[in-house]
Amino acid sequence: MWRQKLASKSGKSSGDDQSAQAAEDGSFDFERALRELRERKEDIRPSDMALFPELLRSTLNFAIRIGKISLTDFANMTKLNISQARQLAELLVARNLFHVSALSNSKETFYETRLSAKTRPLGRPTSDIWKKLD
């Protein structure tokens, strides 16, 4: 049965829907991204990473994998000007994905990247099974 399913699935990625947000030249809706980050109250979690529009998503993926990125590289990879890139980066700092590196100087700002999230603790069962396990 699994073989039949392999043969019949279209293979279209749900990520195709996300790419609809991107413009034809590969840039993304900067104002919308800015607005969504401003309105956001929580830190950026690993599960959020797949939801960013291209090119922001691939740039952030790159920065997270490397663990750091400069403001200039961030601007170049997202096809934003330095001012726009700085606005986004500052919101990413506020959402605890970017952290300004001590290596930053007057000519360049460097960011270290760190994904974090609290795993969801399970609720306490009424029978208090945890005490029996402790």
Add this chain to the structure above:
Amino acid sequence: MSKIVSVHSFRGGTGKSNTTANLAALLAMDGARVGVVDTDINSPGIHVLFNFDESEMRHSLNDYLWGKCTIEEAAHDVTGHLGAEVKGQIFLIPSSIKPGEIARILREGYDVGLLNDGFRDVVQRMKLDYLMIDTHPGLNEETLLSIAISEALVIIMRPDSQDYQGTAVTVDIARKLDVPKIIMLVNKVPQKFDLEDVKARVEQQYGVPVAAVLPHSDEMMILASSGIFTLQYPDHPITKGLRNVAAEISK
């Protein structure tokens, strides 16, 4: 340059820990320094494959997450447990097997950012060539973090309808997270199946190279996680398949 490699399957019981341990052993045989992290905190088990007894566990990943030790202090050299000569070294970071400590993690949760820091620190401070992450099946924040920071992802599936759907989800996520190298491994394939046919179909379906299609093996079942299969059966077809996966990782 060091590589972080996640080994993942959407469903449980696919042979994820077994594969991780064997890939670590094959890489170590080639002289690499390999770290292995058991992030399956809810149901740890990879330590068994390395014949690593609970009494030897000075610290666990749990202790690191609770701030009781550094990540290096939770890393145990298990090279001598392999029962074979290897040129490299394997360092295991086990998860606690104590019921109370598993319960505490489930009850309190933890910041997965500590995994982010710990993975990078242990690679750097212990000068590892590879860090293999044995993930929890399915998708959660810690698994997504592991995939997001990995240079390579090994996805394991069985020829099973449940695995088939879940694997599509995993491949989709891996693409969205721009994992530089995705390697597929089809495990526990009935011996009646044409392995080349399975390989071709899976590659066509997911658009991901299949590094190995491993047949179901009685020898593997009889070994029953009491050792590293590739070291005990160096000429077995499964060992040959896993060598292909290790070669893909090291490329």
